[in-house]
Amino acid sequence: MAQDKLKLIPLGGLGEFGMNCMALRWQDDILVIDAGLMFPEEELLGVDIVVPDISYLTENRDKVRGIVLTHGHEDHIGGLPWILSELNVPVYGTEFTLAFVEGKLEEHNLLDDAELNEIIPGHRLTLGPFSIMPIRVTHSLVDCVALAIHTPVGVVLHTGDFKVDLSPTDGQPFDLQAFAELGKQGVLALLQDSTNVDRRGYTPSEKAVRPRLNEIFGQTKKKLFFSCFSSSIHRIRLAMELAAEHGRKIAIIGRSLDNSTEIAQDLGYLEPAPGLLIHPGQIKDFPPEKLCIMISGTQGEPMSALSRAAVNNHKFARIDAGDTVLMSSRVIPGNEKSIYRVIDHLERRDATVIYDDGTAGLIHVSGHGSQEELRLMINLVRPKFFVPIHGDYRHLKRHVELASSMGLVEKAILMEDGEVLELDRNSATKTGNVTVGRVCIDSGGAASDVVEDLVIRDRRHLSEDGIVLPIIAINKGTGRLENLPEIVMRGMAVPEEGLIAEARQVVQRTLDGSSNEEKADYGVVKEKIRTDLKRFIQKSMSRRPLIMPVILEI
Incomplete structure (x- = not known):
């Protein structure tokens, strides 16, 4: 059954x-x-x-x-x-x-x-x-x-x-x-x-954002930077209609926006008025009040066009004092920090930033x-x-x-x-x-x-406790140490130089207490050093860094 x-x-x-x-x-x-x-x-x-x-x-x-x-x-x-x-x-x-x-x-x-x-x-x-x-x-x-x-x-x-x-x-x-x-x-x-x-x-209709967006297009005195999800074809279409009504040319900046608008035009979902779209390289040829720049990066992604423009690091998109940046999207949970970081940069450039703060009409549904x-x-x-x-x-x-x-x-x-x-x-x-x-x-x-999970666990371990590299130079012929062990510590707040000196002594004692047979087997030597050093650091610093002994044959 x-x-x-x-x-x-x-x-x-x-x-x-x-x-x-x-x-x-x-x-x-x-x-x-x-x-x-x-x-x-x-x-x-x-x-x-x-x-x-x-x-x-x-x-x-x-x-x-x-x-x-x-x-x-x-x-x-x-x-x-x-x-x-x-x-x-x-x-x-x-x-x-x-x-x-x-x-x-x-x-x-x-x-x-x-x-x-x-x-x-x-x-x-x-x-x-x-x-x-x-x-x-x-x-x-x-x-x-x-x-x-x-x-x-x-x-x-x-x-x-x-x-x-x-x-x-x-x-x-x-x-x-x-x-x-x-x-x-x-x-x-x-x-x-x-x-x-x-x-x-x-949930309001997509058309519910039109009145507020129309108002923003009308009130903006200089360049208008318009940012939304690259897949929001309805919103892009609306922005294109408003730009045409308000006599602004549109330049599209950002790979994801470029791709999706191209697909939408090919399939007939976007039909921009003739002459509405310009190449980003032509931005400098038009007065600021005649421009609407569609730009990707509404979630503050570090390498997005908007993030780079916000720190004045974009070839075509330059944000000047008095420009308006409209972020017509919601804040996806988890992205708040990166979005507010971009908004801070934009505010430093004296731009007017409009984002979904729940006031003064709908800019996103x-x-x-x-x-x-x-x-x-x-x-x-x-x-x-x-x-x-x-x-x-x-x-x-x-x-x-x-x-x-x-x-x-x-x-x-x-x-x-x-x-x-x-x-x-x-x-x-x-x-x-x-x-x-x-x-x-x-x-x-x-x-x-x-x-793998193991890799993520290692990354977390490194980010929390740092890494210790004991470097030991051993003479291949005699099996003896060439000099005192070196200790490299990264990602750890080491209280004083004395700790590194003590750690060297710990490694030295481990080697002195090992037989020639053990010293000849580098796998055994590494494990012994790792164990003793781990015990010492945990006792003196209450930390558990990743310890990776390195043995150099000379």
Whole structure:
């Protein structure tokens, strides 16, 4: 009987923000929804990105039918290069999403081997026993879809990231009708985005920022620097319209903005007025009041165009006194320090900085639905079972409470990464766990750049306690010491020179107490020195630095 159940297995995104990846399994067929990454917390020293552990998929590689993407944000597609290097399966996404994916795979030399297939909202796609209907939803990016997955036991609806915007700037509204139709046919399980579950009311439409942005364009006397997420095509389109209305030329600065605006223009999502766009090199040819400079770096990334311009270190973007810098985005938790550092630099240049401080009108709106939209979706589709996705544990818990309080759902189930939920037409039961976790990657590279836990532990150790290098020169012929051991200490506040002299004596005593046979075996000598020095430093300084003896043969 277990064979006749649908398995729902989250591999990432439940219990954290980012790394979204969900597997659906029916007998010998697995469908994967999204393949995201997560940006590392501070304690993951030197790690650039974090992707889900896909051991479960690699162990069942012959059963994976494909990866279907809901939209093109990094937390949904950023893990693809890593996953496809391990598991080359077909990828499905909308036109705009695939354009982002192509650039990402090309960067990692994976594009030639990848099989990318376009999906269109309202057109079904069949993968093994799964018949998938993409449904148009609105979000802070264009061309986003929810997925209605028809399985042998019923429909599983995966919302992706969404908000209910009936008047978006691209004229492609949220498809309420399709969700209402699904509700009439019956939905077995609803997997719903939990990002804004703690926000009351509705999330405003993208058009709600227009009045305040229009005011800023009108009031700015000199250059206007406009910074937003490079994927916020709606916002970029709005800025282009306002720049044209206020007689300003637009220069685009920053690789990510360049790429996304180019893709959006190619696909018809951006149609700048003729002559509106200028090359960054032409900025100096126009008076300041005739310029709007779109610049990347809204989160204060150290090497971004805005960060460099803020310290007067950019070839084209020069911020002068009286210029206005508008940061039209939210502060992502964890980025506060770097954002406020950039704002401080901008203030030093006597620029007017406008950022999302909750005052004087909207300059940014969220791309995620608030409580009333989440309720609306549950009301429309009336699922039998409800599973919150995309969020920290507290968001998922709050979302279960919200769904349960409506009295429309038979069972709301709180799940975390790795748990297996088995569904049939009448029941939903957790039955076990699969291996999940996170894989840390340096420099956004391929599989060879995986950072093991041990490496991160060493980095943390070094950052907290420093390093000690005892350097011993031994005569190869006689086995005798050539001179007193040298001690190099880094990352340690050494109280006085006397400590280093004492440490030398400790090493010297260890060597004097070793037999010729021990001295001939450098592995043994190193271990003895490490042990004695560790004991001495711990006793005198209460520190546990990394100790790496170096033996030089002379």
